[in-house]
Amino acid sequence: MIPVIVIVLGIVMLGAAFAAIYFKSLLASIISAGVISLLASVLYLILGSPDVAMTEATIGSGLTTVVFLFALYRVRKGNPDD
Amino acid sequence: MISISMLSLILGIALLITGIFAMLTRKNLIRIVIGFSIADTGTHIIIVSLGYLRGRTAPIIDRAVNAADAVQKVVDPIPSALVLTAIVIGLAVTAVMLSFVVEMYRKNRSLSIDDYQELKW
Amino acid sequence: MIKYLAVIVSVVGLGMIFLPIVTGFHEAEQLSPLAAQYVEGSINDLETQNVVTSVIVTYRGLDTLGEVTVLFLATVGVGLLLKGTQEDRLLMPFSELLETTSSVLVAMIMVLGIYIFSHGHLTPGGGFQGGVVIASGFLLLLLASSGTKINHLVLNLVESVSGAAYVGIGAAGLVLAVGFLSPEILPLGDFGRLLSAGAIPVIYSLIGLKVGSELTSILVTMGGE
Numbered sequence: 001m002i003p004v005i006v007i008v009l010g011i012v013m014l015g016a017a018f019a020a021i022y023f024k025s026l027l028a029s030i031i032s033a034g035v036i037s038l039l040a041s042v043l044y045l046i047l048g049s050p051d052v053a054m055t056e057a058t059i060g061s062g063l064t065t066v067v068f069l070f071a072l073y074r075v076r077k078g079n080p081d082d
Numbered sequence: 083m084i085s086i087s088m089l090s091l092i093l094g095i096a097l098l099i100t101g102i103f104a105m106l107t108r109k110n111l112i113r114i115v116i117g118f119s120i121a122d123t124g125t126h127i128i129i130v131s132l133g134y135l136r137g138r139t140a141p142i143i144d145r146a147v148n149a150a151d152a153v154q155k156v157v158d159p160i161p162s163a164l165v166l167t168a169i170v171i172g173l174a175v176t177a178v179m180l181s182f183v184v185e186m187y188r189k190n191r192s193l194s195i196d197d198y199q200e201l202k203w
Numbered sequence: 204m205i206k207y208l209a210v211i212v213s214v215v216g217l218g219m220i221f222l223p224i225v226t227g228f229h230e231a232e233q234l235s236p237l238a239a240q241y242v243e244g245s246i247n248d249l250e251t252q253n254v255v256t257s258v259i260v261t262y263r264g265l266d267t268l269g270e271v272t273v274l275f276l277a278t279v280g281v282g283l284l285l286k287g288t289q290e291d292r293l294l295m296p297f298s299e300l301l302e303t304t305s306s307v308l309v310a311m312i313m314v315l316g317i318y319i320f321s322h323g324h325l326t327p328g329g330g331f332q333g334g335v336v337i338a339s340g341f342l343l344l345l346l347a348s349s350g351t352k353i354n355h356l357v358l359n360l361v362e363s364v365s366g367a368a369y370v371g372i373g374a375a376g377l378v379l380a381v382g383f384l385s386p387e388i389l390p391l392g393d394f395g396r397l398l399s400a401g402a403i404p405v406i407y408s409l410i411g412l413k414v415g416s417e418l419t420s421i422l423v424t425m426g427g428e
Contacts, residue, residue, distance in 0.1 A: 006086050010093040017097055017120050021104045026112055033116050036097070040123050047090060047134045048157040050142075050327035051255045054319075055169045056126070058335040063418065064119060064173055066342060070425040071180035072112060075187045085230055095221045099214055106210045136230055141242065141254035142327065149246045149394075156254065158231075158238045163258040167270045170331050170414070174277030177421050181284040 002046060013039050030068045037061035090131035097124030111183045111193050115176060122172045126165045133161030250391045251324045251400040259329070260403050260410075264384035268373065271366070271413055278417045282424050297347060305347035312340035320411030324400045330407040334414030341419040345426055353423050362416040365409040372402055372409070 013036050020032035037060030044053035101121025105114050134157055141156040143149055187193055234242065245257040259267050320333025341353065376385035386406070392399030 003084060003086055003089060006089045006093075010089065010096075013093065014096055014100065017100045017104075020116050020120060021100070021108065021113070026110070029113060029116055033119055036120060036123055040127060043090060043093075043127065044130055046086065047130050048138060048140045049130055049133075049162040049165070049255075050140050051253070051329065051332075052126070052130060052162050052165050052169070054328055054332045055166050055335075056123075058332055058339070059169050059173050060123065062339060063335060063342075063422070064176055066422065067173070067177050067180060067425055068112070068116070070422075071184055074184050074425075075112070075193060087230055088225075088228060091228060092225060095218075095225065099218055099221075102217065103210065103214050106213070107207070134230070135232070135234070140327070143246055143252045143254070143394075152246060153234055153239045153242050156234075156242060158234055159241060159254040159258050160238055162255045163263060166255070166259065166331060167267060171270060171273055173418075174274050174421075177425065178277050178280045178284070181281045181425070185284050 006043065006046060009039050009043055026072055027069075030065060030072065033068070034061045034065040037064065085136060087131045087134040087136075090127055090134070094124045094127030094131060097121070097127065100124070109194050109196060111186065111195060112180070114195070115179050115183065118179065119172070119176055122168075122176075126168060126172075129161045129165050129168075133158035246394075249386060249400055249403065250394045251403055252394070253324055253326065253329075255327075256324045256329050256403060256407065257400075260406050261384060261386055264373070264406075267410070268369070268384070271369070271410060274414065274417050275362075275366070278420050281421050285424050302348045305343050309340045309344050312343065313337060316340065316411070316415065320408050321404055323407040323411075324403045330410030331414055333411040335418060337411070337415035338418035338422060342422050342426075345423065353419070355420075355423075358416050358420055358423075361412055362420070365412040365416070369406060369409045369413065372406055376402075 016032045016035045016039070020029045020036070023029045023032065037056055040060065041053045041057040044050075044056055098121050101117045101119070101124055104117030104120065108114055108117060138155055138157045139146060141152075141159040141162070143152055147155045183193070186198065190197060192198075233239075241258055241262055242254050244262070245251045245254045249257050249261060251257040316333045316336035318333075319328040319336055320330045323329030323333070345353070372388070373384040375388050377383055380387040384406070386401035386403045389401045389405070391401050398404075
């Protein structure tokens with residue numbers, strides 16, 4: 001059962017990785033990168049490291065996404081298109 | 083039956099290679115930083131999966147793991163500790179990279195890597 | 204076109220480097236001797252439930268000190284790069300409902316963060332996770348209440364005092380116990396109590412305060428005031 005969960009997680013994470021690379025919109029890319037980190041924290045829990053899972057969930061998918069969004073906001077203020 | 087750690091190892095390597103591919107091919111500066119972040123996650127998954135032992139549980143001594151035979155029941159704590167600090171460093175490095183991107187954009191009004199050719203020969 | 208070819212060749216080459224790791228991989232049956240010693244030492248010598256915490260704070264404490272230093276340098280770097288680029292605040296004022304709710308929520312988030320880093324030696328979590336939770340509380344304040352002014356003096360004071368106390372406790376271990384960052388300067392106490400494991404909860408709380416104030420400072424700088 002658990003290997004199946006890991007395989008599903010892996011497929012979704014790789015899909016999100018390619019979405020983060022190829023999506024036209026930068027906002028969608030940033031959110032996809034956050035999804036990768038969130039699913040990685042589930043994987044860490046399965047691998048028996050709850051400490052790492054907590055860190056990845058708070059930092060990887062929380063603060064990193066926020067920092068990206070702040071940078072995107074600052075860059076985009078000049079030209080609202082794109 | 084293929085093991086969980088093997089699957090995670092393959093997934094981590096795939097993510098690492100995807101991230102490096104993104105860093106090498108994308109033109110947008112923010113997208114290059116996203117590629118770095120993906121490669122970072124891949125590396126962390128590789129390290130954690132190397133520390134997993136089949137059928138064992140988290141290295142926390144409580145009712146599920148009594149102190150007498152803890153060595154027989156827990157996964158390796160060292161990769162967890164290393165990755166924990168590496169994730170925090172990853173956030174700090176990402177923040178510095180994004181500050182550079184913002185600063186470069188303020189100077190040149192462009193996010194495309196093709197417009198920064200001062201060091202190209 | 205040639206560039207794409209070069210990229211593909213180098214990525215495939217990288218994959219080839221990793222191939223022997225995958226094919227030669229076999230899951231270990233036992234903990235490595237070093238890890239087994241850490242687990243036993245954490246139970247018998249340090250009275251710490253969470254083995255990962257004892258590895259981070261004590262056995263590899265010097266690593267963690269260096270890591271906190273890197274985080275500090277990154278904070279300084281972000282501040283230096285974005286200095287003098289004060290942007291106007293991100294968002295317009297919100298409804299009174301949102302502001303009131305967020306100010307109530309912030310207190311709970313802070314308590315959760317303090318709980319996480321003070322129980323780092325008993326449950327999953329610790330200084331880094333707790334610090335991030337505290338920083339996210341400040342982020343909520345920054346985003347949801349229009350009138351928030353973060354006091355940089357207090358932020359810098361908390362950051363530098365906790366950093367200095369961290370190094371000071373480490374140096375006290377040289378005099379009072381067996382070495383730098385040794386937790387035995389305080390009584391080890393009973394296994395599984397909040398006040399146990401010697402100086403480990405103290406050190407991890409200081410790390411939590413330091414990480415929290417540094418990340419808050421990064422967020423404030425990047426978000427613009």
